[in-house]
Amino acid sequence: MTTIIRVAARGEGVAEDGRHVPFAAPGDTLGPDGAITPGLHHQSPPCRHFPTCGGCQLQHLDDESWSAFLTDRIAGALAAQGLSTEIRAAQLSPPRTRRRATLHYDPAGRLGFAAEKSHQLIDLHECHVLAPELFALVRPLKRLLPVFKPKCRLDLHLILADQGVDVLITGVTPSGLAHADAIADFAQAHRIARIAFDDGLGPETHWEPDAVTITLGGKPVPLPPAAFLQATREGEAALVAAVREAIGSPRITADLFAGLGTFALSLPGRVYAAEGGRDAILSLKAGADRAQRLVFTEHRDLYRRPLTTAELDRFDAVVLDPPRAGAREQIDALAAARVPVIAYVSCNPSSFARDAKIMCEGGYRLDWIVPVGQFRWSTHTELAARFSRQ
Known part of the structure; x- marks a missing residue:
């Protein structure tokens, strides 16, 4: 038996004998066959998409061991x-506090993060990282995006602004009354602060009833689309x-x-x-x-x-x-x-x-x-x- 003593930079557990073991936490033990026996710091990952989804690498760690990982990285x-x-x-x-994220959508209708070390998309059915306001748009976006008949993968930049969610979709350009109606219906139904599209020539706003801001230092600041x-x-x-x-x-x-x-x-x-x-x-x-x-x-x-x-x-x-x-x-x-x-x-x-x-x-x-x-x-x-x- 050997014990996992720390977590390496890419998230693998490191055993006393130097072996790197995926999804092992400090305090876990390894049997002769490589089987992991969970220790005190090994928690059950809360999300069904872990570990396939590339949005998280360390859901098997408790907060104490995640904190130690951050400290060890810096030290x-x-x-x-x-x-x-x-x-x-x-x-x-x-959990569930990320107010800024980039999701992806493909012509097959999948919307989510890319799989770990892959371009394959994970079709999100739950997320324990995103703020609820962002995750609540996953299904509505999956209904909206086919209207534009995308022929390639789209990137969706979501930010929780003062007025609601700011959405920037890159890779497609809306055109015509049907698209305009679909955008307006989506934005009104889900209280979207702004929706813009970028086909490579820069963001073009299609919905923004009020100027979008983000409060910093207690002061409202104009928020450009997909800003850091x-x-x-x-x-x-x-x-x-x-x-x-x-x-x-x-x-x-x-x-x-x-x-x-x-x-x-x-x-x-x-x-x-x-x-x-x-x-x-x-x-x-x-x-x-x-x-x-x-x-x-x-x-x-x-x-x-x-x-x-x-x-x-x-x-x-x-x-x-x-x-x-x-x-x-x-x-x-x-x-x-x-x-x-x-x-x-x-x-x-x-x-x-x-x-x-x-x-x-x-x-x-x-x-x-x-x-x-x-x-x-x-x-x-x-x-x-x-x-x-x-």
Whole structure:
């Protein structure tokens, strides 16, 4: 008999003898024939689609072992760079709280997530991850989409906005009165905030009775179709709280990769917000102006034109939330700057650890990290970290 001691990066259980065992949890034991005897941390997956559906990889773990997995992912990435720090308790989003998701629909009438490591679609009959408002649209969408006679797979981007669900369908273009009537009937029957279509030339709105917004920092912000948004309200709140704790009460802060303003609109004092996405930065500017917040926005590609060290030294604090690739170009300038404190939000422990090493070599101290599990039962790991100038 051998025991499972941890969970590897892709979700397999790792035994004492080094074997990787799919769908095993810490504390499980393996018999000579490889059979798994569940331990204290092995729970019965709640969804009938697990493990075929690619939406979840870790439904067999309880919250304690999922939290340990998130912490281990971060600690392992740091150790690979020769770093360590305090890693606080993981902040986990509950089931059925995902307010942003991309589903797929094929001409055979299947609608759902793709199967794990496959392009085959899982026809969703239940989902323990999506917010109820999103899952409630699965059957109605399956009735609507055949009207357009799609010849290829469609992508459906769903966001729970202030006014209801925002729907963007890519891969088809409605035309004619029959399509317009079907869209209006669907939108009215299910209180849709907006429905737009994109055939490759950009989103075209076909239903939006009221301007669609998302509330960030207590302020309504115009929401572009399929915009990036933290996956759950709970995850957003955990990240904002960690960022605010990290920077304290600065007079002026730079928010880099600011997006729609998740952090910029929640920070004290004056804020400079830089973002490469044109629609996002225009929405942030509109939301800040409407709320009369002291937020100066700049449409700026921080990969091609990162802030210089001289520009960074004007700020009392910096917040950055880059894409998965990290912020190597911006980090080089930050490591040489004299900014007293930096809050770094990341969705990739590996690129974060690479950037953290550069920061520490430049004279910063990595004070602490908060793991955040927004993608329920997923291997996806997010975090917020604090750096201070030594």
